[in-house]
């Protein structure tokens with residue numbers, strides 16, 4: 029009698045002829061975006077960073093001057109690594125209404141809004157921009173990956189969700205001459221785009237979606253094309269921008285601009301719910317300054333009940349605020365104190381703002397500090413100077429965001445520069 | 446005749462950890478080991494010229510860094526090296542790799558499922574949360590819920606507070622996690638067979654349960670709660686094989702004045718008036734000690750080394766019923782050249798990691814079915830690796846030591862004892878599985894050591910060959926390990942302690958049982974424990 033069951037597989041070499049490119053991805057741990065040939069050609073600092081597994085420029089030639097390019101001319105920034113989902117189908121609107129905080133019924137085709145979504149406990153999973161391309165087709169752009177969440181949430185809706193991060197290349201063109209460059213590049217009708225409008229324009233035998241959106245608080249646009257049209261789009265903009273000071277920039281410069289605009293970054297200014305290992309790091313929209321998005325009137329959405337309850341029972345624990353800090357030393361990751369004694373929070377991002385000529389910061393505070401108790405707040409800055417910490421205790425004032433407001437951002441028609 | 450302050454039965458890693466701490470507290474300690482070598486299930490032996498095997502355990506992660514530091518193990522040569530990912534081969538000629546790089550990991554999963562690629566984040570978060578809950582419990586004596594001593598109440602409150610600190614949903618998750626099957630747990634995150642199989646293996650290793658058996662999710666946790674230098678969940682090789690751990694412990698022990706006797710099998714614990722007084726060795730030699738600590742498993746200790754009449758009935762019954770069914774075997778192979786796995790690109794980092802051939806949870810479960818019927822799995826699950834890809838000390842250049850952990854393998858074959866012919870047939874099952882994926886594999890074999898539960902029991906003394914000195918199910922953990930009321934390393938016999946993997950927090954090369962037992966002993970002796978670092982903070 030055999031002491032072991034029949035062997036299911038005859039001994040035979042399991043051989044695979046050749047390895048597919050997909051299998052060989054391990055050879056390149058940081059991949060290129062479709063724009064990489066152009067960025068590589070302009071790269072002088074070799075200052076790369078890892079953005080979602082992509083080799084992305086932290087700076088290209090001079091991080092300070094790159095910032096000024098945003099504010100004075102036009103800056104081209106590759107946003108292809110941003111995570112993108114296509115959401116399509118007859119129920120797309122009702123699905124997204126169920127998923128996100130804002131009322132998607134109010135988002136007309138050809139419009140974009142900034143939104144966020146929560147888990148069932150009302151904790152923010154991510155924030156992002158929702159583009160309504162047609163009545164039934166949307167694009168959701170965000171920092172983190174959410175396919176399982178989106179697919180599970182879509183059960184029962186007639187809608188398809190497709191991850192399209194690699195398939196769609198994207199650029200941000202930001203700065204005072206950005207409109208003039210697009211017009212120069214021949215995107216007829218682009219002057220009609222008001223802030224948060226989008227439209228499709230012909231490009232190189234296909235089309236490009238241009239929206240008047242951005243992450244800088246300045247006049248600016250974002251452009252989305254299929255990956256194979258990426259390089260021709262870059263060239264088209266670059267040519268058109270030659271006489272209008274177009275420059276390519278990296279994230280360090282962009283980050284300064286976004287801070288002046290008072291915008292938050294997921295997993296930098298708050299921890300997204302699917303990444304928070306420690307339960308006390310979870311945040312509700314009202315705790316990270318996104319309360320304005322919550323539309324309790326629109327009908328049911330994920331987290332609605334808990335959010336409403338936290339508001340009515342006054343159980344919100346945190347608040348995200350803008351701070352203006354005395355002096356000029358950036359307070360990045362400094363501890364915030366009340367009366368210089370009681371620890372009440374942490375600065376998540378801070379810079380000296382060239383546009384506001386102020387020392388600005390975003391901070392998460394423990395309520396009531398920053399909410400109803402805004403007096404007598406201090407920030408403890410450890411400034412490393414030649415191997416010694418200069419310890420500074422500086423007064424901080426809660427101020428409204430954005431820290432700067434530029435008329436050219438919203439002017440319609442947009443200005444020449 | 447000399448009376449030792451303490452005698453430790455067994456030079457397994459826990460016995461040695463225990464002995465080191467006692468010796469460093471100023472006790473005069475003797476370790477007696479039945480084998481001619483030390484290490485128990487953490488040993489490296491050369492059985493063919495030029496090659497060193499990790500004969501039993503083969504990878505290191507659980508060993509507590511606090512112990513390594515306290516006992517100066519780096520000074521005595523211990524080095525643990527992280528290794529790179531690994532692969533599960535699929536039957537269609539492809540494979541699923543695990544890469545250390547987060548994005549490569551995602552891209553690899555995306556080859557199989559876009560959804561699963563993005564599910565890993567939440568999975569890792571949830572497992573990490575559970576690890577953070579359990580980690581601080583490892584280096585603490587479990588509370589005895591039946592006692593009303595302030596210390597036990599304090600520990601219970603600590604446990605309760607940690608639990609309460611979880612929040613309602615997490616609390617429910619934790620309870621579910623500790624009791625559910627690894628298969629059900631993974632179904633909540635992933636949809637692809639091979640991806641689930643990839644994670645499920647940690648849920649069954651060393652366990653006489655299938656991936657669909659309740660309780661296996663916790664076993665996964667037991668394999669994730671370790672670390673290599675702060676990298677939680679990472680596994681590494683001890684340079685020189687797992688024997689390097691026990692060699693460093695033995696050297697540390699001797700350097701602080703301790704004595705080890707090998708080739709000295711204990712036949713009986715001397716008990717007089719309910720108190721342990723020493724041992725009788727095979728051959729009749731008596732060795733006297735003020736107290737005795739057993740590193741042998743709980744069944745061997747109380748059913749073989751102590752006369753039944755010395756023990757209360759209820760205790761005896763519990764010990765007899767303690768589950769430690771053997772479920773695993775091990776095949777160690779010396780290879781004269783690097784085997785090729787054509788499915789893998791030649792430069793794949795998977796060669797430096799662990800390799801598996803079981804590409805679905807279903808196949809694992811079928812393998813378990815064989816075990817239940819008293820047979821080794823016809824289509825076994827292998828955890829296979831070549832430490833010599835990273836460790837130059839175990840084989841000559843270009844040659845390799847391959848370690849294959851094999852599951853499932855029963856303590857008896859259809860109710861009968863293992864025969865040599867059974868053992869050879871078992872080895873053949875393993876080799877042929879590897880050869881399916883590696884043409885020419887057989888021709889590279891120089892030497893093989895085949896270990897079924899029979900060999901594990903005979904050599905290491907693991908009853909039924911259970912690798913953890915007792916199964917890691919919830920009913921046998923914390924204050925229930927090994928026996929309720931005796932989870933604090935003491936026994937019904939005064940002066941007889943247990944310090945092996947049968948005790949909290951359980952099996953694996955972890956050192957925590959040996960350390961915690963030393964803490965209790967020193968407490969009973971009112972000796973200081975300042976030389977014992979508390980557990981590192983989990984922040």
Ligand SMILES: Cc1cc2nc3c(=O)[nH]c(=O)nc-3n(C[C@H](O)[C@H](O)[C@H](O)COP(=O)(O)OP(=O)(O)OC[C@H]3O[C@@H](n4cnc5c(N)ncnc54)[C@H](O)[C@@H]3O)c2cc1C
Nearest residue numbers: 455457458459479485486502503504711906912946953954
């Ligand atoms: C095949 C196998 C693979 C494993 N793989 C891993 C792995 O990769 N990683 C991991 O962390 N864990 C692994 N484990 C588990 C781990 O090795 C054990 O849980 C651990 O080593 C047990 O250590 P211990 O000190 O508690 O007991 P043991 O190592 O069992 O030590 C007991 C000692 O007591 C001695 N002894 C017993 N009876 C007597 C007597 N009467 N007289 C004198 N001496 C006696 C024995 O010879 C032995 O030396 C594996 C185990 C096995 C068997």
